[in-house]
Amino acid sequence: MNRLVLLAEVIERGAGRFTPAGLPVCEFSLRHESQLTEAGQPRKVSMEIRAVGIGDIATRLQRLEIGRAGNFAGFLTNQRNGRGIVFHVTEFEDCSGSDIPKR
Structure with missing residues (x-):
């Protein structure tokens, strides 16, 4: 299974564009910070x-405003150039009290 759920904030967003099939595309960057326990530490x-x-x-x-926090869910895949990964967001829930409708 390939599923990622991440609480993060938007730190950068590119201009909107469309696929050749006419679908809207939003490319952006997310930042996550937390403290977890690993091996009891x-x-x-x-x-x-x-x-x-x-x-x-x-x-x-x-x-979304830059700095807005949310729960993002989706899957990981290779970037088009094959260097690194990209998180394809398929679900989003705003955590900052925005008026953006929740799914």
Whole structure:
């Protein structure tokens, strides 16, 4: 199974665009910071990941303010150039009290 659920904040967002099939695309970057337990020891986790939303969710994601936190869910795949991974967001729930409708 390939499923990622991440509480993160939007730190960067590109201009909206469309696929050749006419679907909206939103490319953005997320930052996650937390403290977890690994092997019985506390561990601070901080990471950034490139993300993309395609279709109806792209329109919602394009309206997010930089710094807005949310629960993002989806799957991981290779970037088009084969260097690194990208998080394809298929579900989103706003955690900051925004007026953006929740799914």
